[in-house]
Amino acid sequence: MDIKIMDIVGRRSYNCDILFRIIDIRKVNDQKIAVLYGEDFRLVADxxxxxxxxxxxxxxxxxxxxxxxLEEQSFKLFKQDVELIKNRQEYEATGGYVKPSNYFQMPGKVLHMDGDPSYLKKCMTLYEKVGIPVLGIHCNEKEMPERIGGLINLYRPDILVITGHDAYSKAKGKMTDINAYRHSKHFVQTVKEARKKIPHLDQLVIFAGACQSHFESLIHAGANFASSPERINIHALDPVYIVAKISFTPFMERINVWDVLRNTLTGEKGLGGIDTRGVLRTGMPYRPIQEEDE
Incomplete structure (x- = not known):
């Protein structure tokens, strides 16, 4: 059977354990090499x-x-977390009174930059399902450092997601060498550029990385959360679960790292971070925005 670009394939040598899309087919030293993007994992492979x-x-x-x-289980656990947060916020906003109170909540705004349009679409669907205000930007990983400054100025997000595809190649160097990774250096540079705009870790919360990314470099560059401590693959939707937890945690509360990771699909082997404040703000009284009469 002739295999072509955009076909869904598996690798015989790996017993077809992961589904991939063929993005490109190249000729290298008279051998045909396919560039593959994971369908459910943020992995790029040749x-x-x-x-x-x-x-x-x-x-x-x-x-x-x-x-x-797995996605449904993770989403169910996350929804339970959000309900608990909302119930606690309602109790505190009303002073514990049974009488309904006219308050409103402002979850953190998210700017999500993604190197894969298919993953971005999946993530945007989940953001909408959860109720998080988000601007999604499809951008090649190599172009992210140049574009991030202008996007921060334009959108002024509370949370920034920098993700796409990545992979570690043993043939290119040791695991400690960032040049042995497909896109880690571009993610790191993007984080650094973002921190030039907003240095404070609690004024802009950053998640950065993809499958097998250089976790240590991303954290040292200024990310609050990153992948991948054990250089394993992360699920396409993992960044959304982390961001959603931050977005719905009150800004006066510190987020325990384990509380963020426990409902992700990958867990602490693929994701990690530092203690961070939430970004949710509660106000009262609620007044709907009145549309002007034409």
């Missing part, structure tokens, strides 16, 4: 054309069902 196999419908449905079940 593979010999001969190692690829188109994943049949039944196998694809089976793998996708497993991933969707």
């Amino acid at each position: 593979a010999p054309y001969e190692d690829l196999v188109v994943v049949d419908h039944l196998q694809r449905v089976k793998l996708e069902k497993e991933y969707r079940t």
Whole structure:
């Protein structure tokens, strides 16, 4: 069967454990090499054309069902967390009175830069489902450092997500060498540029990284949360679960790192961070914005 760009494939040498999209097919030293993007994991990989196999419908449905079940479990746990936060906020906003009070909440605004338009679309759907104000920007990882300053000036976010695809290559160097990673250096530079605009860790909360990213460099550059401590793959939606927890935690409360990670699909091996304040603000009384008469 002829395999072409945008086909969903697996790698024979890895027993087709991860679904990939073919993004490009190149010729290197008379050998056809495919550039692959993970369908559910933020991983980019090169593979010999001969190692690829188109994943049949039944196998694809089976793998996708497993991933969707994990996503649903994670979302269910997250919703429980949000409900607890909202109930506690309502109690505090009303002073514990049973009488309903006319208050409003302002969750943190998110600027999400993503190197993959497909992942960005999935994330935007989840942001909308959760109720988080967000601006999503599709941007090639290499262009992120140049664009971030202008976007921060324009949107003034409370939370910044810098993600896309990444991968560590043993052939390119040791795990400590950032040049051995596909896009980690671009993520690091983007974080540094963002911190030039807003240095304070609690005035702009940053998540940065993708699959197998250089965690230590991202944290030292100024990210509050990053991937990947154990250089493992992270799920496409993991950044959203982290951001949502921050967005709905009151700004007077400190977020325990484990509380943020426990409902993600990847956990502490793929994600980590530092203690950070939440960004949710509660006010009263609530007044709807009146539209001007035409």
